Amino acid sequence: MYQVDEKGFYGQFGGAYIPEMLYPNVEELRQQYLKIIESESFKQEFDLLLKDYVGRPSPLYFASRLSHHYQTQIYLKREDLNHTGAHKINNTLGQIILAKRLGKKRIIAETGAGQHGVATATACALMGMPCIVYMGAVDIDRQKPNVERMRLLGAEVVPATSGSQTLKDATNEAMRHWINNPEDTHYIIGSVVGPHPFPDMVARFQSVISLEMKQQLLEKTGSEDPNYIIACVGGGSNAMGAFYHYLDRPQVNLIVAEAAGLGLKSGESAATTHLGKPGILHGSKTILMQTNDGQVVEPYSISAGLDYPGIGPVHAHLFETARADFNYITDKEAMIAGRLCSQLEGIIPAVESAHALAVLDQRKFESSDVVVINLSGRGDKDMRTYMNYNFDD
């Protein structure tokens, strides 16, 4: 009941609200994606790359000092150890193999913090395909190292100068580019957002996270099922990967951390389910931060990977059906949790992932509870944010 239906919906959310100009591309993808990604030769190529190139399976690490601190059993799913430093590469490799099999010659992508852009540029370098990454002009300015990584990898980084010049505008620009280049170009969307079949396709490529978790938990705890899985959600691809194989196991509690920025009522927030309502953006119906007049609101979070005004339609459905519990975490709570993890475990998490860790401060768990935190990315890219943050305020 949590999987996409035949028409591309998750309950009332999802669908493909796209202009006719995009219809042939999206329809081609819809008709082909399952056939291709379920074929044996695709699986072989994808699995081999995940193993030898990404370094999968990513470890499930029992964090003993964090566990002692919070008096519960904490496991970290180490997506931060993947090549390029986050879960994003799982999706970009899957999509680029698919794009090749569709006969596409060029790749475009959008990026916010630059993590998805780097993962796309990496996949394109690996496959020898030209790559254009749209990035908000404001983000280009605040994420210089990732811009340089993409350029070194051979990608062209194009500033999105429209609107608020951040992730949603980069997404708009990528869609416009796709409209203008309908035949030879594949658009690698970076999260479980966009028109059907993108949310389902990206979820499938990320589902390797929970597939591995089941096996790893069985070995370590004697059960495939943890009591809780906690993940952050911007668009929601790492969370979807961590939840995927547990959606139909109600005994496993799913917890989402949304970015509340400076606070829910501050006007500077990205906690979509707490501040938004159903609406249509970037090809799907989802929960959306917007004005009463239906104009999209620019979100804020200290984490550039979480400041998206919507969430994936599947998450809107998990929210509406109360399958997952949606928490909101402020900048400060995330930064403190990120520092604590660094100092107790020697693992510097991405600021995005620190939002998931901060749930440990908000919720009380039993000492016997098995709590898995999806550590979606590493904090190297966030050093400036950590260094400049005033923890004492």
Next chain:
Amino acid sequence: MENRIIDLFRKKKKNILSVFTTAGFPNLTDTVPVITQLAKEGIDMIEIGMPFSDPVADGDTIQASNKIALDNGMSLEVLFDQIKNIRVHVDIPLILMGYLNPVYQYGIEAFCKKASEIGIDGLILPDLPLDLYLEDYAEIFKKYHLSNILLITPQTSPTRIRQIDEASEGFIYMVSSNSITGKSSGISDQQKEYFQRIEAMNLKNPKIIGFGISDRATFSTACAHAEGAIIGSAFIRALTTDENLPNQIRAFAQSIKQELR
């Protein structure tokens, strides 16, 4: 009362000139003066753009006009209030064009009711695709006598064009190339081939060509293959805040229409 779009195409078979303007642009209160002046200049039909924060099918010019209009304070409430008496002055077909989300927030039925009361004849909602329109919207549009104008592009398959023709009432909006608005200059042989291919399909609905129609030359090429054409970005570019608005509109209309009368 009969739908003015259908009436127009019954009376006029060629050289139909339709103009797109963004509501609340260049100034908030310019909406009605622009529409009124366009009608005075003999424009046949007007698309009134409802601005949106994220217009993915539009190029720089219309994006910028959307942003200016929103910054000016334009909203659906304001727009409906501005144009509530538009039918006192203007009797050509009027179409509301915009993205789905603001309409969805207003409430589909409330929106259609209001539009119909004002005397709007049709809607163009580019991100409302055919299947979702037929499933969830067609009945409501029909109830309020609003034509839903659907788009086709050079990539649209013949089967789908037939489906769109079947579901359309009024005209079909032929996107001239694989592009967003305001992009191309001139009309290529490849585009002409596409125009001819569609002409040969003998669709039941008349066709209006839009996207990339910017001047007299492109307008008359489009008119050779369809009942008319829509000019959007080029008109938006012709409007500035520092000159007399009616004069700008007259100059624009004349630059397109001369020799076609």
